[in-house]
Amino acid sequence: MCNQTVGLIQAAIEREGIATVSISLLREVASAIKPPRALFVPFAMGFPLGEPNNAPLQHRVIAAALRLLERNDLPMLENFEYDSKENE
Amino acid sequence: MATYDDLSLHVRLFMKGYRFSRHIIDPMPVAKLNRPLNESRFALVTTAGLKTPAQPDFDHSIKMGDTSFRELPNTVDVRTLIESHRSYAFDHSGVQADANLVFPLDRFRELEAKGDIGQLNHRHFSFMGSIVGPRKLIEETAPQVARSLREDGVDAVFLTPV
Numbered sequence: 001m002c003n004q005t006v007g008l009i010q011a012a013i014e015r016e017g018i019a020t021v022s023i024s025l026l027r028e029v030a031s032a033i034k035p036p037r038a039l040f041v042p043f044a045m046g047f048p049l050g051e052p053n054n055a056p057l058q059h060r061v062i063a064a065a066l067r068l069l070e071r072n073d074l075p076m077l078e079n080f081e082y083d084s085k086e087n088e
Numbered sequence: 089m090a091t092y093d094d095l096s097l098h099v100r101l102f103m104k105g106y107r108f109s110r111h112i113i114d115p116m117p118v119a120k121l122n123r124p125l126n127e128s129r130f131a132l133v134t135t136a137g138l139k140t141p142a143q144p145d146f147d148h149s150i151k152m153g154d155t156s157f158r159e160l161p162n163t164v165d166v167r168t169l170i171e172s173h174r175s176y177a178f179d180h181s182g183v184q185a186d187a188n189l190v191f192p193l194d195r196f197r198e199l200e201a202k203g204d205i206g207q208l209n210h211r212h213f214s215f216m217g218s219i220v221g222p223r224k225l226i227e228e229t230a231p232q233v234a235r236s237l238r239e240d241g242v243d244a245v246f247l248t249p250v
Contacts, residue, residue, distance in 0.1 A: 005135045005217040005225065006249045011116055012230035013133075013245050016238040019121040022247040036118045044094065046178030048248045049195075052186030058195050062246070066205070069121050069244055 007033035021065045023048045024077070034075050037068040041080045050082075099177045106220075121244055123206075128243035130200075131209040132160075133233070135217030136183055136190035136250035137173030140164060148174040152221030155229045158214045166193050175218040178250060190250045209242050217249055 003026045010020045014036055021037040024030040025045055030038050041061060043050050050057040064080050121128060137146050139158045147154040160169070169187045171180065182189045193212065199205045213233050219225055237245060 003217075003249045005215060005219050005222065006133075006247045008222055008226055009133055009135070009215065009230045009233065010245075010247055012226070012234040013237060014117040014119045015231075016234040017119045018234070018237055018242055018245055019119045020245045020247060023249065025249055034116055036116055044179065046180060046250055047182045047189060048250060049189050049192055052182045052189045055188075055195065055198075058188060058192055059198070062192060062195055062199070065246060066125055069125065072120055074118050075116060 003029040004033060007035045010035045019069055021068045023061065023065060027077075030077060036074045036076075037065075037071070038075075038077050039065045039068060039080050040077060042082050042084065095177060123243060125205055125244075126203055127206045129207050129209055129241055130196060130205050131237055131240070131242045131245050132191060132193060132196065132212040133215070133245055133247045134191040134212075134250070135215045136187075136248070137171055137216035138169045138183075138187060138191055138214040139172050141168060141170060145172045146174070146216040153219030153225075154216050155219055155222065155225040156215075157229055157233055160191070160193075160212045160214055162193075162208050162210050162212065164193070166191065173216050173218070173250060175250075177218075183250065190248050192246075192248070196246070206243070209237070209240050211236075211240070213237075 006022050010022050013020050022035050024038040024040050049061045143158050166187045171183050188194050196208055200208050
């Protein structure tokens, strides 16, 4: 339900003229809600920025999301490029 | 990426039966960022149910979900934040180990220090995302937060579910 809640808050903020970008963990929900800018991440529920205490990975997710803010071909649902083996 | 198949049977059946279409905002309003990232004022919004030790817990007894929010000051020490989220749909160990996983204020402070973003707003906002009946969220609390962000002169908002 968190993903729906994010989309609804995102809509309220955009209505005030403020640009938003969200992280999305559930493709099914974001596809239904259609937020203006969302970054799908391949992480488990509860882990939207990847891993706890992994600042480099958290920064990569944030940087990918912030790049969406500079685009105006909306709505956009982009995938975060991540190889799950890279941390092994 | 998480899909419905990763969720427990109970949660999966609920999600499959839930009519998300009731709450679709069509068309979703679209705002443009009017200045470069490195000149923009940012605020964070999380639905992870975070709160400071002094703030009241989110109310887990409200059947349709607690639509209230907590204001998190930009000066807060992320390590002191308490997760007050009722959902059993996700593993809570990550956020308990590092709240930046769901509310990356330390990462945004680093971006601000490097000059990659303009500045952080003096406050951020936290909701508890497990809201099954979002009418009050749609009509009251989300617009209230949105107006506050506009009054603060915020240019861009980064939102994280949990």
